[in-house]
Amino acid sequence: MGRPAARRTPPAAGDGGADRPAPLLTVDLNGAPHVLVSTCTGGGSSTILRTLTAQLLHHGAHALVLDIKRISQPWARQLPTVTYRADVADIHDALVGLVDELRRRIDVADRHGDDVGLLRLVVVFESGDATLRKLARHWETVRRPGDPMVSPAFTALTDVLFAGAMVRMHVLFDGDPTLSVLGPEGREQFSTAILDLRIYTCLACRAVFRSCMWCGVVGRAGIRSVPAG
Template structure:
């Protein structure tokens, strides 16, 4: 068995691996067999990253987002913390939102974009003429809670009880593989918002140090592999794909300047 590296950064061999990946794929890291661990958004449209605080989930989101921007994708970055994904702020292919009201409105706008893309697919076939869009949720669980409180303050007579922002997010989760829209979610999404079927749309799950309950929810068939989840070194995660394949992985770590350079084609 190959030992995992202590750190995986943008060195020459890693850069060569990135350069040969197709536009639908991004490198998550390297597994214990020394082979690349990737996500293919054409097969696994939504990605969930869950760790305890300080566990590196922001770095994983940054690294994945930069790779898809490099290949021409657009991104809607929802960064309520205002610092975690600020490297992407100002990029012409990125819409960056930090205020809860702006995040709410941006999500509501996704509903129309989903429908527009469905209409394109109906007329021209799957994926024709559609740019990939990734929706990046930094601190997604906390953001959903804030959005729920925001909706209670702005909801008027006749408005639905459930925020249209949540409805739009669910639409993207279910339609993403057809209309080239993908969700990268940091946290543990509330079942009261997405429901069990919405949460099941994350076919790639990246777990760092997480509570036992989180592990059982997202990798129920792989519980024995969770024994070392509390002893993972920084940058080491378990990657669960399609609920049954679990790979311990050293994640690729791009600094903010490296992510910006990768996104803009400089490196």
């Protein structure tokens, strides 16, 4: 995919106040199909999601934008290749519907090969933590006797995280990677993360945190950091 334009970074402590151009950030969705964005409040997560999504749309992708706050990604509302959802019930239904699209794509790939030319489909989770909490409460409200305890929206998200890569379905998630609803198996599918505007990749297990919570490798020997702004 294309690269976000270089930005100017604030001067770092001890550099004499120099204004330095930020390095370009490139995300390879073929090698790292799902992206986690985790920043502090005001850290630019919405801008990062918008930048990545807009470039993917420019290159022919379609997007499902889940904007529980209604104000974080308004630019996507009227775009013809974007499905925009803000109500929790609509977000639930959209995620559940992804399972059918995932199965359809897998069937196409099985019959015609992985290089059949499927369009990329990007699922954009704005404020992912809040969205998942609201989805859990929504399911508690609408679940009927005999329905599964776990929200089918969570199951759909996990299915896309596991199997979406082979059929060009990707998740861009703004939130906390330690959310228990994803489980360790779901969390480790985010092989690329943008944390406080920096990428961290564990060289031992390809996890993506400053201190890898899965393989335990920490420190300079285990973590490669690439400034991204």
